[in-house]
Amino acid sequence: MVSAIFIIAAGLGAAFLLGLLKEDQKASAFAITVAALGFMSWVAYDWAVALTTGRAAPVDILTAGAEPPFAINLRMGVAEAWLATVIGVTGLVSAFYLRPALMRLGRRAMAVLLVMTMALTGLVLTRDIFNLFVFFELVVIATGGLVLLSDDERAVAAGFKYLVVSQIISLLLLIGIIFTYHANGSLNIDDIAATPMMFTGAGLAIFLVLIALMLELKPFPANGWALDIYEAAHPGFAAIFSAASGTAALYAADKIFAAAGPDWLPLATVLGLLSFLGSGVLALKQTNDRRLLGYSSIGQIGFVLAVVGQRDILGESYLYIAGGILITHAVAKAGLYWLSGLVKGRGLDDWAVLRANPLLVFAFASFVAMLVGLPPFPGFYAKWDLMHALAGSDRLVVLGLILLGALIEAGYMFRWFGYALKREVREAFPGFATDKTAVVLVALAAGWALGFVWGAASANPNLLTALPILFALAFLVLEPLPAWAKNILAIAGLVGWFVWRYPGYDPLQMIFAVVMILGGAVILLASFYEKGRRIGFYPPTMLMYAGLALLIEAQTSFEFFAAWEVLTIGSYFLILRGRMGEPHALSYILFSLGGAFAILAGFAVASMGVQPFALDNLKALAEAAVPSAPWVFVLLAVGFMTKTASIGLHIWLPGAHAEAETDVSPMVSGILLKAGLFGLFILLMNMGHQHLWGVDLTEVLVWIGALSAFLGALMAIFQEDAKRLLAYSSISQLGYALFGLALMNHVGWLLAMMFVINHYIYKSMLFLAVGGVYKRTHTKLMYKMGGLITLMPFTFVSVLVGIIAMSGVPPLSGFGGRWLFYNAIMASDLRLPMVLIFMSGPIAFLYLFRLIHTIFLGQLKDEHRRLKEAPFWLVVPQMIFVLALLAFAVLPGMALQKVDGYIGSFFGDEPLIWSGRAITSTFGHWNPVAIMGVIGVVFVTVLALLLWMNHNAQKVKQFNIVFSAERPFKPQTTHFAWNFFAPYRKAMGFLVMPLVTTFWGAITDSLHSTADFTRRFYTGNGQTYAVQVLFFVVATYLIAMGGAS
Amino acid sequence: MLPTIAMATGFALILMGLYGALTHRNILRMILGFTIASTGVNVVLVSVGYMPGRTAPIMDSAVPVADAAARVIDPVPQALVLTAIVIGLGVTALMLAYAYRLFRIRHSLDISKFTELKW
Amino acid sequence: MTTKFTTRSFVALVLLALLGVAFWTLAAGYTPDAELNRTAAYYAENTARETGAQNIVTAIIVTYRGLDTLGEVTVLFLTAAIVALVLGQSKAPRGGSGSGFLPSGELLQTGTKMLLPIIMLFGAYVFVNGHLTPGGGFQGGAILASGILLLLLAEPKRRFGHALISRVESVSGLVYVLIGIAGIVLAGGFLDNRILPLGTFGALLSAGAIPLIYTLIGLKVGAEFSSILESLEETEDA
Secondary structure, three states: OOOOHHHHHHHHHHHHHHOOOOOOOHHHHHHHHHHHHHHHHHHHHHHHHHHHOOOOOOEEEEEOOOOOOOOOEEEEOHHHHHHHHHHHHHHHHHHHHOHHHHHHHOHHHHHHHHHHHHHHHHHHHEOEHHHHHHHHHHHHHHHHHHHHHOOOOHHHHHHHHHHHHHHHHHHHHHHHHHHHHHHHOOOEHHHOOOOOOOOOHHHHHHHHHHHHHHHHOOOOOOOHHHHHHHHHOOHHHHHHHHHHHHHHHHHHHHHHHHHHOHHHHHHHHHHHHHHHHHHHHHHOOOOEHHHHHHHHHHHHHHHHHHHHOOHHHHHHHHHHHHHHHHHHHHHHHHHHHHHHOOOOOOEHHHHHHHHHOHHHHHHHHHHHHHHHOOOOOHHHHHHHHHHHHHHHOOOHHHHHHHHHHHHHHHHHHHHHHHHHHHOOOOOOOOOOOHHHHHHHHHHHHHHHHHHHHHHHHOOOOOHHHOHHHHHHHHHHHOOOOOHHHHHHHHHHHHHHHHHHHHHHOOHHHHHHHHHHHHHHHHHHHHHHHOOOOOOOOHHHHHHHHHHHHHHHHOOEHHHHHHHHHHHHHHHHHHHHOOOOOHHHHHHHHHHHHHHHHHHHHHHHHHHOOOOOOEOOHHHHHHHOOOOOHHHHHHHHHHHHHHHHOOOOOOOOHHHHHHHOOOOHHHHHHHHHHHHHHHHHHHHHHHHOOOEEOOEEHHHHHHHHHHHHHHHHHHHHHOOOEHHHHHHHHHHHHHHHHHHHHHOOOHHHHHHHHHHHHHHHHHHHHHHHHHHHHHHHHOOOEHHHOOOOOOOOHHHHHHHHHHHHHHHOOOOOHHHHHHHHHHHHHHHOOOHHHHHHHHHHHHHHHHHHHHHHHHHHOOOOOHHHOOOOOOOHHHHHHHHHHHHHHHHHHHOOHHHHHHHHHHHHHHHOOOOOEEEOOEEEEOOEEEOHHHHHHHHHHHHHHHHHHHHHHHHHOOOOOOOOOOOOOOOOOOHHHHOOOOOOOHHHHHHHHHHHOOHHHHHHHHHHHHHHHHHHHHHOOOOOOHHHHHHHHHHHHHHHHHHHHHHHO | OHHHHHHHHHHHHHHHHHHHHHHOOEHHHHHHHHHHHHHHHHHHHHHHHOOOOOEOOEOOOOOOHHHHHHHEOOOHHHHHHHHHHHHHHHHHHHHHHHHHHHHHHHOOOEHHHOOOOOO | OOOOOOHHHHHHHHHHHHHHHHHHHHHHOOOOOOOOOHHHHHHHHHHHHHHOOOEHHHHHHHHHOHHHHHHHHHHHHHHHHHHHHHHHHOOOOOOOOOOOOOOOOHHHHHHHHHHHHHHHHHHHHHHHOOOOOOOOHHHHHHHHHHHHHHHHHHOOOOOOOHHHHHHHHHHHHHHHHHHHHHHHHHOOOEOOOOOOOOOOOOOOOOOOOHHHHHHHHHHHHHHHHHHHHHHHHHOOOO
């Protein structure tokens, strides 16, 4: 093991050695630089591994042969080793990245880079407070030098502003240090006595040291200078400035906070959260990529500072949590800055050029996921543990604010990612520099490796060893294969998993597994239609299915939440693939993450910080009537309802489902929404009735369900776009299911269960049918179609059957649903929502009727005369669904009888009597086979009658109703099917006013205008920045003084 | 009394220097302001080590090794101040070089003219 | 430049007044120690025995806090390198450098010739005796550089070998680091001065590696200052 002092000696020695070279020996100079950086990284990494595996113990490195505090000492512990590794590797990799600039400027610039890396490492290692100052100043000066690597002339001004502010910081730091020395008689950090937060003597001295160190973290709002550097510097240096400098400065602050004692931690918490939220909001308005990354850096460092503020409650897991977030941030941010060097333009949408290399898109996605704290990256595990610790110590405000900050960050990062994937590439693309691309890929590999390490170190299961997730990730490697081969593999994987796992499932799991896993395989049949390689489709699809597969089997809250996040990520990428999917994917991911964070908070509060928390424990929580139980219920229910798109949280759904690709729409509609229902099942099964302020929360859910069913249906009838119509109808249908569940009686649950199956079948079928029509007609607007019945008979059949099933008329299974439904309602005494539900039945028929009537009946359009039936592979699953519907209609008992018994075990009753193929309840009797027979006879009679009457029908052309020879402004207004339900709109239109959309829109608008207003504060004047820094110090001083006294 | 006066002078210099740096728009004057402020810091540093009635921490014929502990002032701040001075000098030189660069870019030394980067 | 009283001045005044309150609190709460604190007392008692230096401050700078000093030297090294970079990137128009100077005059030139050797000698004296008397590498190096400054003033058009200066700078820096490492191998740790015998207390060649290190620092600081001065001088394009 090489002593850590050699990291410093090597850095310095190499820097001095460079001076001996001639000015033009640039290649040798570069070789020396890289060798030294490599050696420094290797020493640090060697220690990191040895310390983590317990092969070595932490050591104090003495200098000058004297004991501390009389001589300076360095410490190499686990945290120091890892951070030194991050710094060293960032320096090393950046050196390669900066190679052209370094070669241009020569050995001096390389020496500066070496000293920078050395000084940052020193900052991490040193245990002497004055030595800390020396290293800080080295970093400042080296930063001043490396800023000049940029080709951007504005960087000079940025560098000067930085130096101005650094002067103020070093002034405060020095005064703080000398008075700290006076108070403690030592400059060693370990000798700083825990000082109560007060503002005289030692307390004030420590305050000055701390505030100076926190200013180094570029806290919001005293950070205009740092943002300018981020924007103007060479991206290779910005990566160091963000990843390495930020990390080292944070650790320096952490050392002093540890010494200063718990009294000072609220300072870190408050300033950290302020930075996290403040720079998050301001980032919303940024259009320059590097400045945006700057805001994000500041925000993330603020987040970690807030975690530093929690070190008193985190105990053993402190390093795991803070380190996880810090290192993920370092890797991701360095990666993003390196990526930005590959992109020529500075606008956010200029990143669209990345699409030329799918690997880079994957890198971008991974970095975004790392920053937002999604699985399987360290930030995810860290956030999970952090939230539990916070909940366990009742720091709920901090918990909420951190989640809010993370959501805001997700907002602007995912918006940006959407631009990169969907915006047009504006300029000709020259190709990427190989060496820079390689550097980005190093960061990518590091990020995934860290994800594995953190997962392995976690007390919870390592997600990167979960088979379904590995299977999904394998598709990344398989991307070069043709789509059909991948499709076969995907289907085989789903079916194989089901066959392997189903013997262990209880009936509830079984139903969901059939729908989600087998159902997924059936829908994938339609994907055979796609030709080529279909890059970027299979990994997210399989990730979504992996999440669903794991969700069904989740035993603990962690497994559940991790699966939930995995399926959310997968489905986000799927939705983003849609042609106009960008805004909808964004609102989907935001609602989903918002919901996920609600779930996370709910689980954290429920567990009271104790892990692992089995899902069954929710029951104990409810039975013990813990005061927090209703809140847990609310948080979880809200989280699940973002997925079921219940009214109020529904606005992401119509666009997301309607704009998705043909085979994706059924996946995200027929399958994905069920994840929310599954969650609600688990929740209600365990927690049952919860009361908050005297209100039974399940009654609130009943109302939400009824309103969703009613308003969803109402909104559907006014749609012209067939896929949007189906999307709105999903809101309505899931409303039914929620309603049934929330009734909390046996039949209601059975009904919800039936909806899980039914809705999957007919919604998938209809989406595929409409998608097939779209493939042929290239439009989704119904009034532009007509008369397709003869051209697309199979599609017609599936739409017809789907509609019959869905509208709940006999003989298909929809009727069974209704029948159960009325039984359920009768068994409950909530009459008013019942009326709403009752009314949404006929409304559903109104919009469904349009599908048949407008698309398949009526006049054929001229341009559609040569259309063919929908592609074969789109029809295949539809026909399977038709058969399934018929079968399910005749034999509902097949699936439901077992479930019925299972549900009975919860409610302890048996309201339905299953005799052969008939079912009897207290309110009536249902024999599906008999009904089928009756309906068949009626249908044949009516059909014969119609055929007989048809011979004297008169044909009418469609566009023959022109207003008195005037050419209408919009031709479609003359089509009978346009605005078909205008009279209803007049009567009930006020009910579908986009109140909810307006509400969420107002929230984002106000955030944006706050951001736009606040950022004017960064005037760009270096002197103003200096005044702001001073103001920040004085304000913190006054506020903290007020808080301490 | 003496250390208090020195310390007060140091603090006063810091505030004066900062005032100059924060109000003058000319970059050279700002640099000068910071130089004054860092001189103030150095004065404060040495004033903390001062102890009345003692002598410089050099052990010669006047201060025998044996009772050095009772005769000399605190040597640590003196060592620190040397470092602080050198670092201050380094930063000042760097700022001057930057000032030159800035002047060549815009032919002006007015800090408020360098605001392309903002918001 | 007008000295108008603006909003900016007012805000600055208020902020500085509040900062002044904080400083005032510090100063008011300050009482000088009656006894040396434990760190200082350790140095007073053990410097002679452990390092053999008469000047306690020197012992602290070169040995006990040697890492700081190495950093300090690096600060100058870094500044010299960056100043050269900054100014190198925006050289004055070709041929303009230094050409606009008036001749410096007989008096200055002759004076320089007389004084330069004495200044150099004095500089060397100051850093070699750093462990015995007030003074040391930084002070001595600054004196050396002042000699160079005089030379620059006397003969503005003359270019000294950048190469020589940077070689001196690099070699002294490297040797400094190597001595530090020798401390790990031969004595108690990085930069321990006891790699050489401590010698007779008070003699010129005593205190282990301290005179050697201070000589290196003196050379290095002198070279760095000279390099900064030269870089700045080259910008003269008036």
